[in-house]
Amino acid sequence: MGSYVPNSPEVQREMLDAIGVRSIRDLYANVPKKMFVRELDLPHEMSELEVRAAVTELAEKNRVFKTCLRGAGSYRHYIPAVVKSITSREELVTAYTPYQAEISQGILQSIFEYQTMLCELTGMDVSNASVYDGATAAAESITMCLERKRTRAYVSATVNPQVIAVMRTYCFGSGTSLTVLPAKDGRTDKAALKAALGDDAACFYLQQPNYFGLLEDAAELGGLVHAAGAKFVMGVNPIACALMKTPAECGADVAVGEGQPLGLDTAFGGPYLGFMTATHDMMRHLPGRIVGQTRDVDGKTGYVLTLTAREQHIRREKASSNICSNEALCAFTAGLYLSAMGADGLRRAAELSMSKAHYLAGELKRAGLPLLYRGEYFHEFVTACDARTAAAIEKALEKAGILGGLPVEGGILWCATEVVTRTELDQAVEIVKEVLGK
């Protein structure tokens, strides 16, 4: 941190003299005496050596599994070394979105490029500079679709339950009605969707691939939603976007998702990255910041914050969101990851994840764990078993340093990505066989 300026006693003295007070305490002269905290209940100071030892001990309580066969919203993918090498540069290590934005042309350019790549990945027209995480992006996408006469939001039961929970929080706050539509055989029930959508329907949110890993018939569902005059929102896995029909091709008005698979560590749940993209028609409803490219007076390319009048500058009471920031370092990381992988690399990672998941599913079936649902899937799938068996399998795998699939209703939700090897998959299947007594 070469540019770090310490606040030394000398510097403090100089500042205090400049404003004409004797001590820092004098600045609080107007605060009633009884409001002051006498003593904080904190341990004594430690040396750097001691702190490091204490924190290391704490960190060692975390169990990082060598083999991970669990996704359910967070995915372990290979992160090229160049990504961390660049993101750890001092000039770039900031979690903060730029204030006095236009003075920070470099970070604005990085956000612009991130936005451009997200648009290429989703096929959508515009992207914002990112929000906190995928669940936030999902909840914000509902707010984007609300109209005076369309105030009911619908979400499929095949969406990640944690995402639905965050949607509920947002909808509670905004007085929006949120209805979870039932699933049928692991996928959205089309008939239920069709029956539910009235002329007060604002939007329908679909996850693709869905929580159970299955591919939904997104284009057809989107057609039903549009026929009812509502907006179609898709929450997509960005890695899967390299292979499947883009949200734009499925007719989505808004496409959002969890950006963690794009070069971010699973890291016990954060910090993650919510991406938000939309059609041109929905552009003005996008929350948060948007970076645009323009030319300066000399005709040189420059970057500016654009279309953010409501949230931050001119008319805040008209805002439909209070997000004024972005997940700067994580968005930068995602942009770098996509650059390092390239379109072919990303497709390859997606193909490998998908084929390894299918290999695992085949082997588990042979071991006695059949698929719970039929239908196409990407890199996650559910095998059928009772809860007790699921718990026993999880425990046995854990002993061998393998984080097994997540026990869910009706079975286990497994995931495989390009980082697991065939040897690891075979080892896991052997353990499953033992548990099942085969």
Next chain:
Amino acid sequence: MKFPAELKYTRTHEWVKMETETDALVGISDFAQDQLGDLVFVNLPVVGDTVTAGETLCDVESVKAVSDVISPVSGTVAAVNEDLLDAPEKLNEDPYGAWIARIEKVSATEELLDAAAYEAVTHEEA
């Protein structure tokens, strides 16, 4: 600055053109567009919405500000001028041609100003 005599106006700088006894076109005045500067976006009202005189009809965004357009009359939105979505600058170029909404079943027109009275209002504000 123009104040066509055949139109009615509000103190909040909207104009009304009564097309029939019950139907009216609504827009923003020459003075309003001049004060707002270059308009870049119009958030049109929704056809079928009931509007009330003195309450928000829609909003317009210029390079300087986002401003509410106050409904000059009560009634129901019968049509909106969708041309403005692609060409909001028409509000600057031709404020009295670029209508925003057609309101039907119009009522509450008693408070509207005639051109001379409205021009006086703009002199007070300018």
